[in-house]
Amino acid sequence: xxxxxxxxxxxxxxxxxxxxxxxxxxxxxxxxxxxxxxxxxxxxxxxxxxxxxxxxxxxxxxxxxxxxxxxxxxxxxxxxxxxxxxxxxxxxxxxxxxxxxxxxxxxxxxxxxxxxxxxxxxxxxxxxxxxxxxxxxxxxxxxxxxxxxxxxxxxxxxxxxxxxxxxxxxxxxxxxxxxxxxxxxxxxxxxxxxxxxxxxxxxxxxxxxxxxxxxxxxxxxxxxxxxxxxxxxxxxxxxxxxxxxxxxxxxxxxxxxx
Numbered sequence: 001x002x003x004x005x006x007x008x009x010x011x012x013x014x015x016x017x018x019x020x021x022x023x024x025x026x027x028x029x030x031x032x033x034x035x036x037x038x039x040x041x042x043x044x045x046x047x048x049x050x051x052x053x054x055x056x057x058x059x060x061x062x063x064x065x066x067x068x069x070x071x072x073x074x075x076x077x078x079x080x081x082x083x084x085x086x087x088x089x090x091x092x093x094x095x096x097x098x099x100x101x102x103x104x105x106x107x108x109x110x111x112x113x114x115x116x117x118x119x120x121x122x123x124x125x126x127x128x129x130x131x132x133x134x135x136x137x138x139x140x141x142x143x144x145x146x147x148x149x150x151x152x153x154x155x156x157x158x159x160x161x162x163x164x165x166x167x168x169x170x171x172x173x174x175x176x177x178x179x180x181x182x183x184x185x186x187x188x189x190x191x192x193x194x195x196x197x198x199x200x201x202x203x204x205x206x207x208x209x210x211x212x213x214x215x216x217x218x219x220x221x222x223x224x225x226x227x228x229x230x231x232x233x234x235x236x237x238x239x240x241x242x243x244x245x246x247x248x249x250x251x252x253x254x255x256x257x258x
Contacts, residue, residue: 010154012032012033013033013035016032018048018051020097024096026097026139026140029141029151035151035154040150041150048154049078059218060224061223062078062084063076063225064077064079064135074208075149076213077157078218079159079162083162084162085162087252089254090258091136091161091255091256095161097140099237099257100136100235100237101135101137101232101236102234103133104134105132105197105202106227107129107130107170107202107203108128109226110223113219114210124170126206128222132166132251132252133163133225133227133253137158139155140155141155164253165252178194179195180192181232182247183232183245184243184244185242191232193231196231197230239258243255243256
């Protein structure tokens with residue numbers, strides 16, 4: 001990825017996030033510089049990725065993208081290849097500082113996305129499959145509730161891992177408001193939602209992400225996976241638990257935490 005220039009005032013934040021990842025320890029946010037803009041937060045993302053070697057051998061092949069509302073500017077993070085795994089997945093004890101689960105829908109591309117126009121048929125035509133995913137949110141910040149949006153964005157959206165489950169071809173017409181999502185912990189149903197994502201049809205995020213990636217020297221290509229936010233809310237999990245997420249209309253994903 002083409003590096004963004006890291007403003008000098010954010011060097012302590014980069015160093016703290018790199019140390020937190022290497023040592024698998026959370027860090028207090030008191031005293032840390034706060035990115036003044038999304039652009040500065042993306043510069044931290046790039047600097048952390050470079051220091052940790054996230055993309056030393058491969059360009060990003062998976063992304064997370066989201067937005068607070070349809071009128072808000074979206075935000076995104078490239079996901080390190082080693083953090084993207086197939087379902088069913090198992091993670092050893094101590095892999096994460098904290099285990100927060102989000103049941104999500106992702107899209108796998110069958111054609112590259114360049115500066116594609118915000119045209120729904122064109123976007124849909126570039127998608128090969130929709131998939132059920134589980135994002136493991138693993139914040140590096142000890143006091144997460146006090147971390148503002150740009151601090152969270154700088155921490156790659158607090159990404160820990162993405163478990164990619166089953167799916168199928170994206171239908172020509174989707175009633176996004178009726179999609180059911182279920183989360184089970186050790187086989188017990190703990191959450192069920194219907195139309196649980198406030199933004200509904202998430203395809204509108206893809207043209208923005210394509211442009212965002214190109215600005216960073218990356219073309220979204222065939223086979224890339226884009227996950228687009230939680231339909232289940234955030235659910236905490238712990239060691240010794242198995243989490244299953246199912247969208248009956250799409251597929252399922254499963255992850256075990258030792």
